[in-house]
Amino acid sequence: MSELDGALEPGSEAAPARSVRERLIMAGEQLFAEHGWNGVSIRTIAAAAGVSLAALNYHFGVKEHMLAEIFAARARPIAEARVRRLDELEASGGVMLEQVLDAFLRPAFSADVGGRIFARLRARLGTEHEAFSRRILSDAFDESSKRYVTALARLLPELPEAELAWRFHFMLGTMVYTMADSGRIQALTNGACDPGEVETALSRLVPFLAAGFRAALPPT
Amino acid sequence: MSELDGALEPGSEAAPARSVRERLIMAGEQLFAEHGWNGVSIRTIAAAAGVSLAALNYHFGVKEHMLAEIFAARARPIAEARVRRLDELEASGGVMLEQVLDAFLRPAFSADVGGRIFARLRARLGTEHEAFSRRILSDAFDESSKRYVTALARLLPELPEAELAWRFHFMLGTMVYTMADSGRIQALTNGACDPGEVETALSRLVPFLAAGFRAALPPT
DNA sequence: GTCTATACAGTGATAGAC
DNA sequence: GTCTATCACTGTATAGAC
Structure with missing residues (x-):
C-alpha cells in the first residue's frame, strides 16, 4: 500500500517496512487473540506497533473499528473459499449434501493462518446482538451464506424455506460453538474430546x- | 432473607424492602442484560440499587463475582428442572429420544423469569474460555448434563462414548446460539424466522x- | 459486619500543535 | 499524519464511621 514498498528489491517477501496501518493491524490481531478484547488496551497495541x-x-477512530478491520481481513478469504468450493461442486454435477456441508464448514475451521484467533472472534460476535456486531457479520458472510441456502434448497426440495433457514441457523450454532x-x-x-482438531471435529x-x-418434518 | 421482611402484611408480594445484596443483584441482572458486561459500570449498578x-x-469484591452470583441464581432452577423432568421421564418407563431432548432444552428456553437476560449471559459465557467463565458454567451445569449424557447413552447404546459427547456438544451449540x-x-x-418464540424454536x-x-456412525 | 467517603492507576477518546 | 497533553470514566483498594 505504501509507496515506499516499491523501493524494496524484488523477491524479498515479508518486507520489513510495512505501513503503520498494517503494523497496527498485525499487532492488534496477535494481541487480541492472546488476551481477548478486554485483555489488551489500545495503548499496548500502539506500543507493540x-x-x-x-x-x-x-x-x-474507536477500538471497535480496529476489530472490524481485523475480522474482515480474515473473513473475506473464508467467504471466498466457500463460494469457490461450491462453484467447483456444482460444476462437477451430482452433489451430495455432505459435500456441501463440508465445503461450507471447512474454510472456517481451517482458516489457514491464525485460525484460533479468528475463531474466537467469530464466536464472540455471534453472541452479541448489537448493531455493530451484526453489521460485521452480515458484511462478511451474508452473500456467501445465501448462496449455500440456495444450494441446500435444491438438494432438499421437500423442505419449506423457513424450515431450511432454521436448520441452517442450527448449523451455524454448532460451528460457532x-x-x-x-x-x-x-x-x-x-x-x-478436543474440538481443536479440525479433521476430528x-x-x-x-x-x-x-x-x-x-x-422428517415435525408434525404440524 | 432480611429479618425485616416478616413485618410486612401477608399477601404483599414483591416486598419493597429487600436487603442491599438482593437489590444489587436485581439491579445488576437487569443492567447487564440491557447493556452487556462492559456496557454497564459497577457505579451505575450501585446507583440503581x-x-x-x-x-x-x-x-x-470484584465485578466478575457479581456476575457469577447472578448467573448461578438463574441457572440453578434450570438445572433442577432438567433433572426433575428426566426423573419423571425415567419413572414413566418407555422414554423417547425426543422427550429427553425436550426435557433438556425447554427449561433453558423458558427460564420463567427474565428469560432473555439469562440467555444472553449464558451464550456469552459459552464463548469465553477463561478459567473464570468455565467454572461458572461447570458449577451450574456439569452435574445435570452428565445425567443427560448417561440417559442418552442408554437410549443410543450403539453410539461410542466419544461420539455421544460430540453430539451433546453440538446440541449445546444449537441451544446457545x-x-x-x-x-x-x-x-x-x-x-x-424469529428465535425468540420458544415453542417455534x-x-x-x-x-x-x-x-x-x-x-449413522461416520466411516472410520 | 455493613457502609461511606475518598483516592488511585489505568482505560478509550479527543484537541490542537508540529 | 503523527505527536503531546489532557479529558472523563473505569474497576479496585483503603481508612474509618456506625
Missing part, C-alpha cells in the same frame, strides 16, 4: 448435521 | 437434533 496512542486512534472451544466438552468428558460434525438437515 | 460504590465492592438470538437468522431470512430444534443423534 511502535506508534503512539493517538496515531492508532487516527487510523481507526465448536470453533469457540469454550472447554465445555472437555469438562463433560474429562478432556477426552469435521468428521463428527458433517454426518450429524446431514442427518439433521434430512430429518 | 441506591447504595454506594464501596458497598457493592464489599459484597462482591439460538438463545443468544444474534440476529443472524433474521439477516439471512429477511426477518422471516423447540419444535424445530428437537427433530433436527434427534435425527443428528440417531445418525
Whole structure:
C-alpha cells in the first residue's frame, strides 16, 4: 500500500517496512487473540506497533473499528473459499449434501493462518446482538451464506424455506460453538474430546448435521 | 432473607424492602442484560440499587463475582428442572429420544423469569474460555448434563462414548446460539424466522437434533 | 459486619500543535 | 499524519464511621 514498498528489491517477501496501518493491524490481531478484547488496551497495541496512542486512534477512530478491520481481513478469504468450493461442486454435477456441508464448514475451521484467533472472534460476535456486531457479520458472510441456502434448497426440495433457514441457523450454532472451544466438552468428558482438531471435529460434525438437515418434518 | 421482611402484611408480594445484596443483584441482572458486561459500570449498578460504590465492592469484591452470583441464581432452577423432568421421564418407563431432548432444552428456553437476560449471559459465557467463565458454567451445569449424557447413552447404546459427547456438544451449540438470538437468522431470512418464540424454536430444534443423534456412525 | 467517603492507576477518546 | 497533553470514566483498594 505504501509507496515506499516499491523501493524494496524484488523477491524479498515479508518486507520489513510495512505501513503503520498494517503494523497496527498485525499487532492488534496477535494481541487480541492472546488476551481477548478486554485483555489488551489500545495503548499496548500502539506500543507493540511502535506508534503512539493517538496515531492508532487516527487510523481507526474507536477500538471497535480496529476489530472490524481485523475480522474482515480474515473473513473475506473464508467467504471466498466457500463460494469457490461450491462453484467447483456444482460444476462437477451430482452433489451430495455432505459435500456441501463440508465445503461450507471447512474454510472456517481451517482458516489457514491464525485460525484460533479468528475463531474466537467469530464466536464472540455471534453472541452479541448489537448493531455493530451484526453489521460485521452480515458484511462478511451474508452473500456467501445465501448462496449455500440456495444450494441446500435444491438438494432438499421437500423442505419449506423457513424450515431450511432454521436448520441452517442450527448449523451455524454448532460451528460457532465448536470453533469457540469454550472447554465445555472437555469438562463433560474429562478432556477426552478436543474440538481443536479440525479433521476430528469435521468428521463428527458433517454426518450429524446431514442427518439433521434430512430429518422428517415435525408434525404440524 | 432480611429479618425485616416478616413485618410486612401477608399477601404483599414483591416486598419493597429487600436487603442491599438482593437489590444489587436485581439491579445488576437487569443492567447487564440491557447493556452487556462492559456496557454497564459497577457505579451505575450501585446507583440503581441506591447504595454506594464501596458497598457493592464489599459484597462482591470484584465485578466478575457479581456476575457469577447472578448467573448461578438463574441457572440453578434450570438445572433442577432438567433433572426433575428426566426423573419423571425415567419413572414413566418407555422414554423417547425426543422427550429427553425436550426435557433438556425447554427449561433453558423458558427460564420463567427474565428469560432473555439469562440467555444472553449464558451464550456469552459459552464463548469465553477463561478459567473464570468455565467454572461458572461447570458449577451450574456439569452435574445435570452428565445425567443427560448417561440417559442418552442408554437410549443410543450403539453410539461410542466419544461420539455421544460430540453430539451433546453440538446440541449445546444449537441451544446457545439460538438463545443468544444474534440476529443472524433474521439477516439471512429477511426477518422471516424469529428465535425468540420458544415453542417455534423447540419444535424445530428437537427433530433436527434427534435425527443428528440417531445418525449413522461416520466411516472410520 | 455493613457502609461511606475518598483516592488511585489505568482505560478509550479527543484537541490542537508540529 | 503523527505527536503531546489532557479529558472523563473505569474497576479496585483503603481508612474509618456506625
